[in-house]
Amino acid sequence: MQAEWGKYAEFFSKYSENPNLDCKKFVFPKVVSLINVKNKSLLDFGCGVGTYARMFRSRGARVAAYDLATNMVKTAISTGQNMGIKYFYRLNDIQTVFDIIFCQMVLVANNKNMMELAVEQIAQLLKEGRIGIFVNVNHRKIGKKFKDFYSILPEEKTIGAPYKTLVCIDEKWLTFTDYYYTDQYFQEMFLKYNLKEIHREVIKEQYLLQIVRKIEKNGI
Numbered sequence: 001m002q003a004e005w006g007k008y009a010e011f012f013s014k015y016s017e018n019p020n021l022d023c024k025k026f027v028f029p030k031v032v033s034l035i036n037v038k039n040k041s042l043l044d045f046g047c048g049v050g051t052y053a054r055m056f057r058s059r060g061a062r063v064a065a066y067d068l069a070t071n072m073v074k075t076a077i078s079t080g081q082n083m084g085i086k087y088f089y090r091l092n093d094i095q096t097v098f099d100i101i102f103c104q105m106v107l108v109a110n111n112k113n114m115m116e117l118a119v120e121q122i123a124q125l126l127k128e129g130r131i132g133i134f135v136n137v138n139h140r141k142i143g144k145k146f147k148d149f150y151s152i153l154p155e156e157k158t159i160g161a162p163y164k165t166l167v168c169i170d171e172k173w174l175t176f177t178d179y180y181y182t183d184q185y186f187q188e189m190f191l192k193y194n195l196k197e198i199h200r201e202v203i204k205e206q207y208l209l210q211i212v213r214k215i216e217k218n219g220i
């Protein structure tokens with residue numbers, strides 16, 4: 001996984017420069033309209049080349065960013081726009097818990113076991129009573145062609161089924177493997193790790209936003 005994503009760092013860096021990405025234009029504004037990030041500690045889990053980490057920093061969050069692909073983190077740092085963001089490529093190096101964890105287009109890139117592990121890791125890194133923000137593919141629209149990317153429906157729509165996602169930049173198509181999950185399945189997985197869904201919304205048809213709160217020990 002780490003080697004696979006690391007290969008795409010340069011490509012991803014170019015892709016993320018595009019100011020017209022729906023994630024930038026529609027998903028991010030929606031997230032910050034729902035959650036006040038100012039002065040909060042925020043971890044961007046699966047930060048890629050750090051685009052959204054920097055955007056949260058600009059909104060006044062105290063940002064840490066983690067990605068298991070070392071090359072992604074190196075590329076994020078090499079932008080020279082450190083802005084006081086702390087970058088990590090080893091989970092064990094993160095020695096604190098956060099007010100907010102943002103995790104965009106990461107869970108869908110993981111097979112069932114890895115996806116569950118990522119949710120567990122996020123739950124461990126979140127303070128009790130605080131907020132997790134997940135952005136994933138809206139499974140109902142897989143197969144439809146969108147401006148920024150499109151995916152090919154898996155033969156069988158079973159949970160965890162792999163399928164291909166294609167992204168175009170500079171007339172070059174890159175193919176990734178994603179995995180099929182439903183919003184309901186994510187919700188159950190979150191709850192298994194004490195993350196209670198408090199908001200669910202589809203944005204621009206293809207994105208699924210789910211916001212969770214970590215249940216406190218007294219059950220709230």
Ligand SMILES: C[S@@+](CC[C@H](N)C(=O)[O-])C[C@H]1O[C@@H](n2cnc3c(N)ncnc32)[C@H](O)[C@@H]1O
Nearest residue numbers: 005046047048067068069072104105106109118
């Ligand atoms: C599609 S990119 C999304 C990057 C960024 N969140 C964004 O929205 O631009 C997926 C990223 O998640 C990282 N990733 C995938 N699975 C991960 C995991 N289990 N733990 C940490 N990072 C992961 C990959 O290395 C890659 O950089």
